[in-house]
Amino acid sequence: MDITIIAESNGNELHPVTSQLVGAASTLGGTVTVLCPGGIGEKEASEISGVAKVVSLKGDCFSSFDSGAWSHVMTPHCGDGIVMGSSSPSGRELAAQIASKMGVPVVQDLTGIDNGLMMTRSIYSGKAVETSNASGSCVITLRQNAFEAASLGGSAEVVTVDSSSEVSVAVKEAIAKAGERLDVSEADIIISGGRGMGDPANFSHLNEVADIIGAAVGASRAAVDSWDEIPHSMQVGQTGKTVNPSLYIAVGISGAIQHLAGMRSSKYIVAINKDPDAPIFGVADYGIVATWEEALPSLRDELANL
Amino acid sequence: MTIAVLLKQVPDTTAKIAVSGGRVDQSSVAKWSTSPYDEYALEYALQLKEAGGGDLVAITCGPARSSKMLTDAAAVGVDSMLHVVADTSEMDSTQIQSILAAAIKHCGAEIILCGKQAADTNSGSTGPGVASLLGASCVGMVSEVGIEGDGFIAQRGISSGDERVVVSKPCLFTFDKGLTELRRPNVKGIMMAKKKVIESVSAGDLGVDLGESGVKINSHAPPPEKPPGQKFEGAESVPTVVAKLREEANVI
Amino acid sequence: MPFEALDFYDVDSLLTDEERMVRDMVRDFVDNEVLPKIEHACRDGVFPDEWRVTLGEMGVLGAPLKGYGCPGLSYAAYGVICRELERGDSGLRSFASVQGSLAMYPIWDFGSEEQKNHYLPKMASGEWIGCFGLTEPDYGSNPGDMITRAEDMGDHYLLNGAKMWITNGSIAKVAVVWAKLDGVIRGFIVEDEDEGFSAPEMKGKHSLKASVTSELVFQDCKIPKDRILPGVKGLRGPFSCLNNARYGISWGAIGAAQACFDSAKEYSLSRIQFDHPIASYQLVQNKLSWMLREITKAQLLAYHLSQKKDAGDWIPEHISLAKMNNVDIALEIARVARDIHGANGILDEYPVMRHMANLESVKTYEGTHDIHNLILGRYITGIQSFTRDLS
Numbered sequence: 001m002d003i004t005i006i007a008e009s010n011g012n013e014l015h016p017v018t019s020q021l022v023g024a025a026s027t028l029g030g031t032v033t034v035l036c037p038g039g040i041g042e043k044e045a046s047e048i049s050g051v052a053k054v055v056s057l058k059g060d061c062f063s064s065f066d067s068g069a070w071s072h073v074m075t076p077h078c079g080d081g082i083v084m085g086s087s088s089p090s091g092r093e094l095a096a097q098i099a100s101k102m103g104v105p106v107v108q109d110l111t112g113i114d115n116g117l118m119m120t121r122s123i124y125s126g127k128a129v130e131t132s133n134a135s136g137s138c139v140i141t142l143r144q145n146a147f148e149a150a151s152l153g154g155s156a157e158v159v160t161v162d163s164s165s166e167v168s169v170a171v172k173e174a175i176a177k178a179g180e181r182l183d184v185s186e187a188d189i190i191i192s193g194g195r196g197m198g199d200p201a202n203f204s205h206l207n208e209v210a211d212i213i214g215a216a217v218g219a220s221r222a223a224v225d226s227w228d229e230i231p232h233s234m235q236v237g238q239t240g241k242t243v244n245p246s247l248y249i250a251v252g253i254s255g256a257i258q259h260l261a262g263m264r265s266s267k268y269i270v271a272i273n274k275d276p277d278a279p280i281f282g283v284a285d286y287g288i289v290a291t292w293e294e295a296l297p298s299l300r301d302e303l304a305n306l
Numbered sequence: 307m308t309i310a311v312l313l314k315q316v317p318d319t320t321a322k323i324a325v326s327g328g329r330v331d332q333s334s335v336a337k338w339s340t341s342p343y344d345e346y347a348l349e350y351a352l353q354l355k356e357a358g359g360g361d362l363v364a365i366t367c368g369p370a371r372s373s374k375m376l377t378d379a380a381a382v383g384v385d386s387m388l389h390v391v392a393d394t395s396e397m398d399s400t401q402i403q404s405i406l407a408a409a410i411k412h413c414g415a416e417i418i419l420c421g422k423q424a425a426d427t428n429s430g431s432t433g434p435g436v437a438s439l440l441g442a443s444c445v446g447m448v449s450e451v452g453i454e455g456d457g458f459i460a461q462r463g464i465s466s467g468d469e470r471v472v473v474s475k476p477c478l479f480t481f482d483k484g485l486t487e488l489r490r491p492n493v494k495g496i497m498m499a500k501k502k503v504i505e506s507v508s509a510g511d512l513g514v515d516l517g518e519s520g521v522k523i524n525s526h527a528p529p530p531e532k533p534p535g536q537k538f539e540g541a542e543s544v545p546t547v548v549a550k551l552r553e554e555a556n557v558i
Numbered sequence: 559m560p561f562e563a564l565d566f567y568d569v570d571s572l573l574t575d576e577e578r579m580v581r582d583m584v585r586d587f588v589d590n591e592v593l594p595k596i597e598h599a600c601r602d603g604v605f606p607d608e609w610r611v612t613l614g615e616m617g618v619l620g621a622p623l624k625g626y627g628c629p630g631l632s633y634a635a636y637g638v639i640c641r642e643l644e645r646g647d648s649g650l651r652s653f654a655s656v657q658g659s660l661a662m663y664p665i666w667d668f669g670s671e672e673q674k675n676h677y678l679p680k681m682a683s684g685e686w687i688g689c690f691g692l693t694e695p696d697y698g699s700n701p702g703d704m705i706t707r708a709e710d711m712g713d714h715y716l717l718n719g720a721k722m723w724i725t726n727g728s729i730a731k732v733a734v735v736w737a738k739l740d741g742v743i744r745g746f747i748v749e750d751e752d753e754g755f756s757a758p759e760m761k762g763k764h765s766l767k768a769s770v771t772s773e774l775v776f777q778d779c780k781i782p783k784d785r786i787l788p789g790v791k792g793l794r795g796p797f798s799c800l801n802n803a804r805y806g807i808s809w810g811a812i813g814a815a816q817a818c819f820d821s822a823k824e825y826s827l828s829r830i831q832f833d834h835p836i837a838s839y840q841l842v843q844n845k846l847s848w849m850l851r852e853i854t855k856a857q858l859l860a861y862h863l864s865q866k867k868d869a870g871d872w873i874p875e876h877i878s879l880a881k882m883n884n885v886d887i888a889l890e891i892a893r894v895a896r897d898i899h900g901a902n903g904i905l906d907e908y909p910v911m912r913h914m915a916n917l918e919s920v921k922t923y924e925g926t927h928d929i930h931n932l933i934l935g936r937y938i939t940g941i942q943s944f945t946r947d948l949s
């Protein structure tokens with residue numbers, strides 16, 4: 001079976017999810033070709049073990065994202081079997097366009113696939129899980145971090161193809177990511193501080209961690225009420241915001257019922273509190289009994305090293 | 307200028323999802339709503355119509371109950387409604403996309419707005435796939451769109467930040483969370499909606515031969531139970547917890 | 559998350575699609591624009607002006623009136639609007655009741671063509687606020703003996719007297735005032751800028767704090783001749799207005815009760831005492847099931863009355879029964895809900911004490927609870943017992 005992987009880029013480098021795609025492909029068996037749009041990461045891709053060939057697609061259209069133009073160039077290089085990409089927003093868009101041009105179905109955001117091509121994905125925003133089978137060739141995208149990455153050590157041949165297509169989406173202006181932090185109600189990861197932070201200035205430690213993982217910073221009501229620097233817009237709980245992130249990290253928060261009312265439905269909860277009997281541990285998936293002074297620097301470093 | 311907005315009716319995001327007989331039990335869904343990202347698409351479709359004139363048609367492909375959503379769209383200002391009556395729950399992406407592409411052609415629309423993904427399937431295939439079938443330019447992850455010259459200017463999210471891009475018709479925009487929420491209807495709009503007739507067709511009426519689904523759903527199941535909470539002593543456990551967040555929980 | 563109102567018998571399924579769409583529209587407004595601000599409005603004792611604007615934009619003011627820019631909805635829709643607004647706050651519903659049923663309605667029913675064209679479109683859009691002046695310091699339940707008087711001066715009328723407890727008084731552009739002309743009660747339209755008219759606000763309320771209540775003072779107040787309502791004489795004028803407003807209140811009270819039930823249910827499920835949620839104790843369950851029972855009965859009563867109203871097959875006593883019953887149970891539900899919340903129940907973090915205090919006013923205005931008892935008593939026995947004079 002042919003497996004064509006669409007490399008994901010991260011600025012001018014190969015995104016680490018690409019190795020995970022190769023890792024998943026290896027468990028299916030088959031010949032793995034990696035397509036590098038714009039040639040980005042071609043060398044790194046060729047060094048992933050299990051890759052048979054890298055096709056480096058060079059063309060003017062790859063200087064900005066246009067899924068129509070990109071898919072036009074890429075589709076002829078996709079093999080008959082399985083085409084695999086990352087389920088990032090652009091990855092999904094590209095996968096859907098390629099599938100449509102190939103006339104095959106696309107199945108997005110898989111968290112599992114076995115060598116009988118039984119595909120697992122979450123539906124209804126995680127409230128159910130679907131397993132399905134493709135009867136012929138298809139395009140799939142995989143969720144980041146759901147698959148074991150392939151190791152380095154390959155040395156695939158790199159074939160360069162010069163080909164472009166008419167771009168119909170013209171970039172007029174790039175708007176750099178605003179420095180302002182995400183709002184808690186929008187964020188997929190939230191780190192909140194409570195009265196246990198001791199001083200509003202110590203929220204800078206939470207900000208540091210948040211910056212690394214793209215999280216929003218929240219607060220308990222005790223923090224909001226005690227310190228003017230912590231605005232009510234950050235408050236999570238019954239009289240603050242109700243949040244539903246995939247990860248909620250509570251630091252120096254006791255876990256009063258009114259706080260829990262706002263964050264209990266988070267997918268995963270981590271609590272850092274020095275009191276082993278703090279009620280927050282009752283809802284935490286992972287509890288760390290420690291002061292934030294000890295735990296946060298280590299958390300920051302661990303996350304930065306991911 | 308004809309603008310089409312694609313709407314899908316999904317269980318309200320607050321509704322409980324139950325599984326029975328290997329499928330999500332649709333009959334147990336307490337409340338159906340318009341998929342949230344589609345609502346942003348609808349708001350911006352209304353704004354485009356107000357800025358540039360033309361007709362706005364709302365299109366859905368779904369079971370009979372979905373017509374309520376089209377009436378709601380009429381109450382906020384959609385001019386006409388097309389309902390392709392079909393059960394989409396076992397369709398694959400090619401089938402649903404060919405129906406919608408045919409429906410858009412049927413309405414003669416050249417500007418299409420939809421959500422970046424539906425809140426039930428969580429896929430995000432429909433917009434780009436339909437754009438490809440129609441040969442329309444595709445702009446994804448849009449938070450705002452307006453008219454510029456003969457074409458359109460949209461703000462879209464990409465991994466490094468936001469971009470403003472220009473496109474001309476035919477084009478399709480898939481919406482992320484928009485900058486403006488969907489407007490509320492008013493009594494006048496609600497009374498008008500009563501008078502607007504929903505055009506109801508089948509896939510066959512649109513000349514679409516669905517064929518076989520290329521993807522067979524094996525089963526739906528409730529999500530795996532969360533393991534009981536784990537508690538660790540001391541800051542030295544931080545690396546362990548981070549590893550678990552990555553490997554067990556898959557959230558970072 | 560949109561509010562899920564208690565509707566045990568699915569009474570709302572009896573509404574038309576259109577009526578349910580109106581419900582969802584108002585519910586959305588209350589969730590997103592009223593509830594986040596209501597406690598501040600109460601603390602500051604103001605009716606936020608943006609609510610007036612949105613009510614006008616939604617097009618719900620004067621809901622059942624037809625023509626002259628009015629919505630022309632069914633009485634069922636009007637009831638649903640009142641219910642959804644009062645789920646937010648009785649003060650908000652009071653604003654809409656006074657505007658639609660007490661100020662717009664008399665102009666619509668008893669006004670001249672010119673008056674209707676002049677006032678109704680701007681009142682339906684919310685641009686002009688109206689109020690209704692019937693009650694006087696010395697005449698509440700007994701408005702027939704009012705002392706406010708109008709005198710015909712040839713080219714104008716002269717108004718003298720004072721009204722009290724007038725909702726919207728100080729913010730109104732248009733006051734529909736009932737006064738005696740040659741001993742007969744007549745309706746007059748007074749405008750805020752009329753000479754000799756003032757409307758000082760009454761302060762210090764413990765109830766309906768987000769609603770403006772005022773005195774209306776007339777000191778040789780000059781009114782042009784074309785401001786008398788030509789179409790009605792006697793108490794029938796104000797009473798027909800009250801019938802419509804009372805009908806709306808019978809729905810509105812259900813909204814307040816639903817809000818209290820909802821808060822009590824949530825609170826009792828999350829409040830742990832003696833190791834278990836208090837909702838798991840039989841005494842608390844008994845309270846909740848009693849609330850469910852009374853709300854369900856009130857819903858059926860209000861719905862059936864709406865159908866009679868829309869069919870024109872009703873008598874004022876039908877409305878008295880509904881107003882009296884539904885406000886009575888709502889007030890009792892608010893009190894029981896307050897109890898279930900323990901000490902938290904007295905805080906403005908929870909809506910129950912606010913609804914409870916509001917409903918005390920609702921029980922009194924638009925005919926006190928007991929005045930409705932007397933109306934029904936007269937209906938049953940044929941004997942009026944409002945006064946000792948049994949003739």
Ligand SMILES: Cc1cc2nc3c(=O)[nH]c(=O)nc-3n(C[C@H](O)[C@H](O)[C@H](O)COP(=O)(O)OP(=O)(O)OC[C@H]3O[C@@H](n4cnc5c(N)ncnc54)[C@H](O)[C@@H]3O)c2cc1C
Nearest residue numbers: 194195196220221222237238239240252254274291292907
């Ligand atoms: C009607 C009502 C509504 C409310 N609404 C909300 C709401 O919306 N949101 C909300 O949060 N609260 C709300 N509250 C308040 C709530 O009851 C609690 O008072 C509040 O959540 C406590 O905040 P906290 O956990 O930060 O503070 P505390 O309860 O004081 O807890 C501080 C915690 O920090 C820990 N700690 C101290 N030092 C350290 C350290 N160096 N390192 C690590 N841990 C440390 C302590 O062990 C303790 O557990 C509401 C209360 C009422 C009555």
Ligand SMILES: Cc1cc2nc3c(=O)[nH]c(=O)nc-3n(C[C@H](O)[C@H](O)[C@H](O)COP(=O)(O)OP(=O)(O)OC[C@H]3O[C@@H](n4cnc5c(N)ncnc54)[C@H](O)[C@@H]3O)c2cc1C
Nearest residue numbers: 690691692693698699723724725919923924926928929944
């Ligand atoms: C917040 C608020 C807003 C209001 N808004 C308006 C408004 O916009 N316009 C307006 O005109 N009025 C308004 N009112 C006035 C309201 O209509 C009167 O308060 C009501 O009619 C009762 O009159 P009263 O307060 O004078 O009480 P009273 O008539 O003095 O009654 C006091 C008590 O005596 C009882 N009672 C009276 N007569 C009898 C009887 N014959 N037999 C047995 N018991 C009797 C009553 O039931 C009550 O319990 C408002 C009142 C409030 C509190």
